[in-house]
Amino acid sequence: MTQYAVIGPGAVGTVIAHEISKVAAVKLFGRREQQVVLNSGSNDYKINVSSLLLNSDTFDVIFVAVKVTKLASILPALQAMSHDNTVIILCQNGMGQLDMLHEFNAVQAVVYISGQKTDDYVRHFQDKKLILPVNQELQRISQRLDATKLELVVSPDYEAALWFKLLVNLGINTVTALTKNTAHVLELPEVMQLTEQLLQEGLRIARAEGLDFTAQTVQDIIAIYRTYAGDMGTSMYYDTLAGVLLEYDYIQGELQRLARKHQLTTPLLDVCCTLLTGYQYKR
Ligand SMILES: NC(=O)c1ccc[n+]([C@@H]2O[C@H](COP(=O)([O-])OP(=O)(O)OC[C@H]3O[C@@H](n4cnc5c(N)ncnc54)[C@H](OP(=O)(O)O)[C@@H]3O)[C@@H](O)[C@H]2O)c1
Known part of the structure; x- marks a missing residue:
């Protein structure tokens, strides 16, 4: 058995x-x-x-x-x-x-x-x-x-599923962790715009890695975010509240490494990674 x-x-x-x-x-x-x-x-x-x-x-x-x-x-x-x-x-x-x-x-x-x-x-x-x-x-x-x-x-379709989930996490985990706020933070147009731009950068990395994603992928992810209850937190949000280490090195950090491998410019991702690195510093 x-x-x-x-x-x-x-x-x-x-x-x-x-x-x-x-x-x-x-x-x-x-x-x-x-x-x-x-x-x-x-x-x-x-x-x-x-x-x-x-x-x-x-x-x-x-x-x-x-x-x-x-x-x-x-x-x-x-x-x-x-x-x-x-x-x-x-x-x-x-x-x-x-x-x-x-x-x-x-x-x-x-x-x-x-x-x-x-x-x-x-x-x-x-x-x-x-x-x-x-x-x-x-x-x-x-x-x-x-x-x-x-x-x-x-x-x-495992590979696409893994990447799709990574991009879902890229958007919502980053903004909830950095604002220390739950999913209702996306009700702010400027936060939603930033999230969408971050997803666009993630999309370009995924495509450089050979994934067959289109602009629709970003819209699909945003449609998922719109189904979230406003008080829903993410694991990265809860981890920042608890003051513990984040999984960011294998979400945002991995995406940044892949962007560099493909010589892609990802200004928003870079800023987010710097802030998340700052959060982890001496923690
Ligand atoms: N939660 C979600 O909704 C969700 C959804 C999708 C994916 N994920 C992913 O799934 C993974 C697990 O997340 P989670 O939410 O289940 O985390 P979690 O609730 O924090 O559970 C992790 C568990 O691992 C235990 N642990 C830590 N160090 C250990 C060790 N050395 N030996 C044995 N056990 C140890 C922790 O024990 P203590 O309690 O004693 O610290 C804790 O019970 C993460 O990668 C997360 O991103 C989570």
């Missing part, structure tokens, strides 16, 4: 572990042994968390759902809990961090699971979907989890 593990008992990891537990054995790992409560719909579920440091088991499939800023710190544990055929599914926003897992059989999922963790309480808002690249083993894992509400979509 497939042995599943999930690392990171937060908004994303708790939902994944809870769904898998309906059909298979799964262990949810965090920094320490504890219990978290997952609120989904009108139900509360108590979920046990094991200490990653104390683990001595190996697993066939490991979902990694820590923030990118913590990925390097779990690598020794990940090594110890993997065998030659372990599949690692990195469930994170951003791009480029998969390089840190080059020694593993690892793929990155495009994550459509929305939630928020406060202390030991996780609220799931919407979606339980992970988009994955085409690969027979991933297809098999997806089939094994078919009876759960966790959708593992193995998609030939």
Whole structure:
């Protein structure tokens, strides 16, 4: 029987572990042994968390759902809990961090699971979907989890999905983090204009990387932003409020690196990266 593990008992990891537990054995790992409560719909579920440091088991499939800023710190544990055929599914926003897992059989999922963790309480808002690249083993894992509400979509359009999500995050995460305000900040025409211009820069980077995106892509993303509740925060917004490190190096930072690779001029992105670097400085 497939042995599943999930690392990171937060908004994303708790939902994944809870769904898998309906059909298979799964262990949810965090920094320490504890219990978290997952609120989904009108139900509360108590979920046990094991200490990653104390683990001595190996697993066939490991979902990694820590923030990118913590990925390097779990690598020794990940090594110890993997065998030659372990599949690692990195469930994170951003791009480029998969390089840190080059020694593993690892793929990155495009994550459509929305939630928020406060202390030991996780609220799931919407979606339980992970988009994955085409690969027979991933297809098999997806089939094994078919009876759960966790959708593992193995998609030939994976690359476009990863980029689309990156651009969605580029706009909304940047403006909510830098203004320390929720999605209603987009009601200000000047903020919406800045967001759209930032997305235009992101679009040019995506196209330089070979993505078949058009001007319509930017409009599609803005249409998504218009569906957001005004009081909705983003992970980068919550991270700035909490005063913790941001995942910006693998969202805005990665886009800036790619822009430089293609010798593209991205003045707005550059200013945003400078401000985000300033935020991180000595933090
Ligand atoms: N939340 C969303 O709606 C959403 C949507 C799409 C994508 N994502 C992406 O999904 C990824 C995970 O986000 P999230 O919102 O689930 O984050 P989160 O709620 O902060 O959860 C991350 C969890 O990782 C744990 N962790 C940190 N260091 C660890 C370590 N060394 N060993 C074991 N566990 C450790 C944290 O434990 P402590 O609580 O003890 O610190 C926390 O429970 C991020 O890349 C995020 O951008 C999130």
